[in-house]
Amino acid sequence: MTAPELDRVRIGLVSCSDRASSGVYEDKGLPALKEWLTEALHNPIEFVERLIPDERATIALALKDLVDLARCDLVLTTGGTGPAPRDVTPEATLDIADRVMPGFGEQMRQISLRFVPTALLSRQVGVIRGQCLILNLPGQPKAIAETLAGLPDAAGIFAAVPYCIDLLGGPYLETRETVCKAFRPKSALRPPR
Ligand SMILES: Nc1ncnc2c1ncn2[C@@H]1O[C@H](COP(=O)(O)OP(=O)(O)OP(=O)(O)O)[C@@H](O)[C@H]1O
Numbered sequence: 001m002t003a004p005e006l007d008r009v010r011i012g013l014v015s016c017s018d019r020a021s022s023g024v025y026e027d028k029g030l031p032a033l034k035e036w037l038t039e040a041l042h043n044p045i046e047f048v049e050r051l052i053p054d055e056r057a058t059i060a061l062a063l064k065d066l067v068d069l070a071r072c073d074l075v076l077t078t079g080g081t082g083p084a085p086r087d088v089t090p091e092a093t094l095d096i097a098d099r100v101m102p103g104f105g106e107q108m109r110q111i112s113l114r115f116v117p118t119a120l121l122s123r124q125v126g127v128i129r130g131q132c133l134i135l136n137l138p139g140q141p142k143a144i145a146e147t148l149a150g151l152p153d154a155a156g157i158f159a160a161v162p163y164c165i166d167l168l169g170g171p172y173l174e175t176r177e178t179v180c181k182a183f184r185p186k187s188a189l190r191p192p193r
C-alpha cells in the first residue's frame with residue numbers, strides 16, 4: 001500500500017516595511033519566513049507573497065486578498081508591530097478579523113522576552129478570518145525563527161498552529177520535530193505515514 005499523500009497548504013506571507021518595500025534595504029522578512037516554514041513542514045507548500053509599506057489600508061487589503069481570493073490556510077505577517085507611529089500591522093489585522101486568538105500574541109511575547117527585553121514592545125495579534133489563521137510576527141528577521149520555534153524548554157507559537165488549522169477545517173499539517181514539535185490532543189492525531 002502506498003503512503004497517503006500529504007495535504008497541500010497555501011500560506012500567505014506579508015512583509016510590512018516602508019524601507020524594504022521602497023528598496024532602501026533588501027527585504028529579509030519573506031526569505032526568512034519561507035526558509036523556516038519549508039524546514040518545519042513536511043507538507044507541500046504554496047507561498048503567496050506580498051512586500052508592502054506600513055500603510056493600514058494597504059495591509060488590510062493584502063490580508064483580505066490572501067484569505068478571500070487566494071484562499072490561504074495560514075497567513076503570517078512580519079513587521080510593523082511596535083509602538084512607532086507607522087507601526088500599524090496589528091490595527092490592520094484587527095480591521096479584517098472575525099475573531100481574535102489572544103494566546104498567540106501572549107505566547108510570542110513570553111518567548112521573545114527570553115531573547116530581548118524589548119519584546120514587550122511588540123503588539124502582535126493572532127486572528128481568524130473565515131477559515132484562515134493570521135499571525136503577526138515582529139519585523140526583526142531573526143525574530144521569525146525565535147517566535148515560531150521557541151526554545152528547548154518553551155514552545156514557540158507554531159506548536160499550536162497545526163491543531164488550530166485542523167479546527168478551522170484546513171489541511172493536516174505535519175512538522176519536522178527537529179525544527180518544531182507540534183502538539184495535538186491524542187484524539188486529533190492521524191496515524192503516522
Ligand atoms: N523586511 C525587513 N527586511 C530586513 N530587515 C528588516 C525588515 N524589517 C525590519 N528589519 C530590521 O529590523 C529593524 C526593526 O524593524 P521595524 O519593523 O521596527 O522597522 P522600522 O524601523 O519600522 O522600518 P521599516 O518599516 O522601514 O522596515 C529594522 O530597523 C531593520 O533593521
Ligand SMILES: Nc1nc2c(c(=O)[nH]1)N[C@H]1C(S)=C(S)[C@@H](COP(=O)(O)O)O[C@H]1N2
Nearest residue numbers: 079080081082112118119122138139143146
Ligand atoms: N523574538 C523577538 N521578538 C522581538 C524582537 C526580537 O528581536 N526578537 N524585537 C522587539 C522589538 S525591538 C520591537 S520594537 C518589537 C516590534 O518590532 P516591529 O515593529 O519590527 O514589528 O518587537 C520586539 N519583539
